[in-house]
């Protein structure tokens with residue numbers, strides 16, 4: 001089977017072709033410009049490769065309800081050119097094949113469950129901490145959508161009394177994304193996140209808020225594994241700080257054995273950057289087999 005995969009991001013569109021076993025044959029990246037510029041590039045890529053199905057993991061928010069008249073539409077995205085753009089419909093017009101669609105983070109979660117750090121798990125949370133904060137959630141083997149899809153990157157966390165930074169989220173100011181996204185860290189400290197020294201207190205704050213969000217998620221969903229990806233997690237020291245802080249915040253309340261081996265519970269992605277494309281490949285495969 002030749003399956004197309006698209007990891008649609010705000011900065012770049014990663015297009016791939018692979019098979020139902022997760023073997024990626026080729027990958028090509030296109031910068032995310034306007035739909036008028038970028039869509040034709042992606043469409044010719046997929047046409048050239050004669051794909052039998054396509055899977056799309058897309059930045060959001062997106063309308064994922066099949067019965068909705070705007071199914072497949074990117075909704076209130078900060079990427080203005082793509083706002084209210086029906087990415088699914090436009091691909092469907094050009095490619096005569098089944099197309100599966102989900103959020104970028106749900107796709108990454110799926111990729112990690114099949115090929116990465118969450119094999120054999122049915123309850124998984126994939127968190128990306130990059131330009132924004134996004135979360136893909138799988139509960140009892142089903143990717144969660146709810147009324148729209150989880151946007152837990154915007155959850156509210158309890159502020160540290162010593163922290164007066166107002167936050168950068170245009171909707172909520174100091175939600176999680178407004179405090180710990182790459183942009184928020186940059187705005188708070190006046191330099192790029194990757195320029196901040198490893199020992200800086202910036203990472204203690206960042207770890208604290210991410211750990212608060214994770215503690216809330218553990219209490220709510222009792223996941224079997226939590227995977228942390230995205231550019232900000234390139235800071236090697238951050239994962240350990242987060243793991244330690246989660247244990248401290250939960251304060252022995254949950255007797256789950258996973259917390260005793262936290263290095264196997266809150267982990268880095270196992271697909272090493274390919275989780276989004278691999279997940280999209282699975283979305284395409286699943287759509288084809290329906």
Ligand code: ADP
Nearest residue numbers: 011130131132182183193194230231232234235
């Ligand atoms: P995107 O979220 O657009 O898909 P990334 O996951 O790569 O992209 O995240 C980009 C963000 O991560 C930027 O805000 C950048 O400042 C931050 N970032 C990238 N590398 C590092 C690093 N080594 N340390 C801290 N932050 C980083």
Ligand code: ZN
Nearest residue numbers: 154169172175
């Ligand atoms: Zn927010």
